[in-house]
Amino acid sequence: MPEPILKDNSLESRIFASRLLLALFVVVSLLATLLARYYYLQVSQYEIYTTQSDRNRVHVQPVPPKRGLIYDRNGLLLAENQPSYNLTLVKERVVDMDATLLLLQELLGIQAADIEKFKKRLPRHRPFKAAPLKFKLTEKEIAVIAVNRYRLPGVDVTAQLMRNYPFGELYAHSVGYVGRINEKEQQSIDQSRYVGTDHIGKLGLEKYYEDLLHGEVGYEHVETNARGRVQRVLEHFDPIPGQDLTLFIDSKVQRVAHDALGEERGAVVAMDPKTGGVIAIVSTPAYDTNLFVSGISSKDYSRLRDSIDLPLFNRSLQGQYPPASTIKPMLGLAGLDYAVITDESVVADPGWYKLPNDDRKYRDWTWQKRRSGHSPWVNLHQAIVESCDTFYFDLAYKLGVDRIYEFGDKFGLGQKTQVDLTDERKGLLPSREWKRQMYRLPWFPGETLNIGIGQGYMLTTPIQLALVTSMIAGRGKAMRPRLLKSVDGVDRPPVPMPEVKLADEASWDSVIAAMRDVVHSRKGTARRIRLKAPYKMGGKTGTAQVVGMKQDERYDAETVTKRNRDHALFIGFAPLEDPKIVVAVIVENGMHGSSAAAPIARKVFDAYLLAEQKK
Amino acid sequence: MESKDFVRQMPGYVGSFSSGRTLWQRVHVDMPLLLLLLMLTVYGLVVLYSGSGQQMATVHRQGTFFGLAYGVMFFVAQFRLQFLRRWAPWLFVLGVVLLLAVPYFGTGAKGAKRWLSIAGLPRFQPSEIMKLVVPMAVAWYLSERVMPPRIQYVLISLLLILLPTVLIAMQPDLGTAILIAASGLFVLLLAGLPWRYMMAAFALLVGSAWPLWEYGLRDYQRQRILTLLDPEGDKLGSGWNIIQSVTAIGSGGFEGKGWLLGTQSQLDFLPESHTDFIIAVLAEEFGLMGVMLLLAIYFCIICRGLYIAYLAQGAFNRLLAGSITLTFFVYIFVNMGMVSGLLPIVGVPLPLVSQGGTSIITLMAGFGILMAISTEKRRIGH
Known part of the structure; x- marks a missing residue:
């Protein structure tokens, strides 16, 4: 040390003590600021944030009603509901829609035309409602989705009852069929009754008696995590199932x-x-009405439409x-x-x-x-x-x-x-x-x-x-x-x-x-x-x-x-x-x-x- | 206090064993500080279990780090301050050299190089070491000189502070840079930096705010400040973290939702819930009561630290003890301020609660120094 140290220890101590006191004062006031901030958030604004946090986690999910069954005069089922596993997407939760669809296309071998149709349908889909991409997944497809779930945020496999016509073409021109709700129908139906329902009667009895068959939608309050996965059901309001129809048909x-x-x-x-x-x-x-339930492929449809025998007639x-x-x-x-x-x-x-x-x-x-x-x-x-x-x-x-x-x-x-x-x-x-x-x-x-x-x-x-x-x-x-x-x-x-x-x-x-x-x-x-x-x-x-x-x-x-x-x-x-x-x-x-x-x-x-x- | 002022402290002076020295003092453990730290450790692990998504493995790892960190603290507490003071300048030089090496030999994630691997040593962050070395170096430099420091000493001290700060800010690691700058500046302030310099510095800071905003900050840093001012501006993007953390804190209310029952934390709405944002987990699950308890423990630790600084003998000891304690406070204030939306988001953990081995070990080494200072033999017993 070049220069001689002439330290005034008494002065130094006094300065140090006063500075420490000042520091303590600053520390106390800043801690008080923090405390005030937390008090403000946790006590004054509690109502606002508790609502916000509930809105984060609690979602109201529609529970679609079970569609009414159709029997012949002897009690034989002509139109029934079968459990089916469907691939659905919630567009708000999908990070990159194009990449996700591409990946799904790769994993499940979905046709490019169907992906394009899905993209077209997507913009008019209700926000935060699961949009179905593919119906009736096989066990293997479900497993593939499960394994790749981490790569597919917003993608889910949902169990759903799907219409099935055990006799296929036999009742094509009487019972008719249900199909995906299209844009025109979307505007004419009572939307609140159809939240959670993807299908509507398109033809025949299924269309004529749509009101009787559909039933009333139920709701459940579910807790979801940040990625939209349902953790548990908080409250449940049962749907009212559609009415069963018995026909004169033998x-x-x-x-x-x-x-x-x-x-x-x-x-x-x-x-x-x-x-x-x-x-x-x-x-x-006639034709197999089951084709229309899960969305008929354009190839199948044009074959029916263009046939000289007019099967759709x-x-x-x-x-x-x-x-x-x-x-x-x-x-x-x-x-x-x-x-x-x-x-x-x-x-x-x-x-x-x-x-x-x-x-x-x-x-x-x-x-x-x-x-x-x-x-x-x-x-x-x-x-x-x-x-x-x-x-x-x-x-x-x-x-x-x-x-x-x-x-x-x-x-x-x-x-x-x-x-x-x-x-x-x-x-x-x-x-x-x-x-x-x-x-x-x-x-x-x-x-x-x-x-x-x-x-x-x-x-x-x-x-x-x-x-x-x-x-x-x-x-x-x-x-x-x-x-x-x-x-x-x-x-x-x-x-x-x-x-x-x-x-x-x-x-x-x-x-x-x-x-x-x-x-x-x-x-x-x-x-x-x-x-x-x-x-x-x-x-x-x-x-x-x-x-x-x-x-x-x-x-x-x-x-x-x-x-x-x-x-x-x-x-x-x-x-x-x-x-x-x-x-x-x-x-x-x-x-x-x-x-x-x-x-x-x-x-x-x-x-x-x-x-x-x-x- | 007055009596002590007459005492000239001399390096190397070996006083007699005073009758007041307890067993703990002889093994260089400051009992009140240790008890407070243990309380904080337990509280922190309880919150971490919840914040990590109830993963016992994370708690085990953190517990292991704590064991190691208490060992380091105990080891550092045995050092004689004289020794640290003598080595301070050389440690500083070594630290700067290591920092300079980071851009060339370092590793890291997301475009930020912070880590250095040297054969035979575990991977470490040179910036962490600097958290202790910078205040030591500044304290060493100023303690050799008359206080309050003259302008040229102040400028040289500023250089000592600025060099590592800039190197770390360039990594980029703004949080650590702020902590290191603060630790050095605290030494200057405690050494009796004249008020007029402080005024001038403050004026300079305000004057340079605009050019700093334009040229000094990176895009993401600017974004963080904008987000602080208007988190709703980009709800799902940069605003997400702050909206979710403030919601978590606010929805905790006075009593909290209960341990492991915080919906924001447990349902993954809260990002970084086990690291920088862990205070939001605590606030959500234990409410304002839990926050007050945490602040109380922190406040007691700070008070104990300031008391140790007050009683410390010699300028180096005093300045170092004061700086370590106040830097600890900066951690708390910056972290709790940013998570609650008072300050922009910078990477500063909640001390001894957030997950992260290196920061715990550095912090505990700092408390080791405090203990060494508090238990150093005095010529006049207390």
Whole structure:
């Protein structure tokens, strides 16, 4: 040390002591500041921060209700809920969405197109709600997610009940299906009822009875950690499950009808005339509705959409066909009721019909086989049994379009049957008024003749034909068709059609007797289906032209391509004395009602009536 | 006190064993300080168990470090202050050399190099050693000179402080740099730095605030200050830590939510809950009562430290004891201030509570020095 130390220890000590005192003072005041800060946070602001910390950890989670089940009339499950493990993402908790999706794509082999769709859906998803990416994970996929969880913040595997249709395509056009709620539905539904629900009825009963099936959402208060994983449930408000539906449908009959149509395109509607309950309703080809529940792939969807057989098209409600000769029993009733004919009235049948002052020959369907007509004189009974067109040309001419319209309207033609399914079409019952509006043209008499044999402008859906048959079988009384029998075991009351009263009740007997002989007489067009039948039935065949024929052109089935062949139709009911089932069948391009459609009806009758007898 | 002022302290003087010396004093243990430290240790381990997510392994590790640290404290307490004073300048030179080596041979994480590995020695942070070496060096320098120090001595002392501070701030380790600067400055202040210098320094600090903000701070440091002013500005980013810690503290209330029952801490909302932010765990689970108990223990330790400094003989001892005690307080204030949102976030642990072996060992070595000072033989018994 270079310089001599002349220290004044007394002064140094005094300075040091005073500085220590100062330091102590500063320490005390700063500690007091800290204490004040903690007091401020923990006592003055306690309420604010305790709320904040609860908001951090406590989240309200919706608990979706269990969707109501759908049973057939015998208690067989047609739509059930199966537990399924789904991959979900909460977008707010995902750190890097693109990287996460890429990783998931890699781990689970999700298709790039599905990832793109998910990304598109994501922005309109409710905040902090789990968005499903993939449904129905396998055990292996769940394990893969579990192992990689640390790399996947915001990704979760959630157990969920998913709709399952054990019979797949058998009920595609009746039960329908549920699918992911889309943007349009998102806006129309009551959002508070659908928090936590990903699916909604899209088609058929699932859509029609969505309100009954859905139920009411429940809630639970859960404690989550900072990464959003649920630690425990604090409070629970149970959801109210949707109501279970029991249908009139008899799955055995449904199966028989479906199998009877086989590879054909067509539809079968069978109902109980007393209740209107639909026993079977089939449209083929169909498709597996389960595809839609977990989100159908675009490849599968375009295959269904673009198929020439139109599997997505519900022929039983949307298919509008000329009723052809199946309209004859109803028109017969009209003739009797308006007294333009009687049971004894006869018409000459040379195999064709000519309007006065018109050279055009309206030919009977038998013209192609023999040039002599059914017999020289034909009455109503024979006209129905043998399906004589000549008689009906004359009848239609006598009735006129206005009375045909008036009468057909009472039987529900040209209107929706109001069956409890979606997207029903109303067919077409033409009138002068309709034609003027549609074509700005007057009505021509020849067009009336075409209606007389169920051709021309007239169009009906299979379910309308079933309802008309039900009206005839019930002698003017019928119930509107419906699938729903009971809700949670409580029966629904039937909805009656306005009753049709005829001037003479005996008219019903005449027409029903004729329909009986269509099946049960030697000359009946559907005589082949009566073989070994332990009950009696009534019916009427029909063969609807697909392409118009020129006046003298010969229809040759061999040369006409399959798609241009005639549609085969049949309506019928059984047993004759006390009808329990009415049926309408159409087989597209099936050629003849007698050979293609009527045997299907017989199988349906057997399946329903014989099984009932055994019980 | 007056009587003592007449006594000239002489190096190497060996006084007689006074009759007042107890067994503890003979083994260089300051009993009140030891008891306070043990209380703090136990309290700290209890909180750490909760803050670490109830991992006994973490508590075991921390306990092991404490065992080692108490050993170091006991060992350091045996040193004669004379010895430390003689070695202070050389230790300082060694420390600076090691600090200079860090950028070239150091290791570390997240772009910050703080650690040094030398063959045969465990990995260590040279900056930690400097926490004790800087006040020792400044105390050594000033104790050789007349106090209050003249301007040239003040400037040289400032250089002694600034050199390691800048080196550490460049690592970057702002927390440690602040602690080291503080420990050196405390020596200057206690040595009787004239008020006018302090005023001038304060004016200079205010004047240089803007250029420091613009050029002196790194982006993340600026962000931390902005976050302090407006934590809501970036809720899920830099504001997250402070929002969650303040929420944890506030929601603890007066009585706390109970040990292991803090929702903020146990459900991982609180970041760094076992290291720098552990006070939030304590405040949430033990409430204001727990905070007051902790502050009381800390306050008693500081008071004991200041009392030891007051009784210490010789300028070097006094200055060193005072500086160590006040630096300990800086730890407390900076940590508790930043976690509760009073100060910007800098990496300063809650002393003897936060997890971390090196800081515990350095702190306990400091208390070892305090014990050495307090139990040093005096010529006049007390």
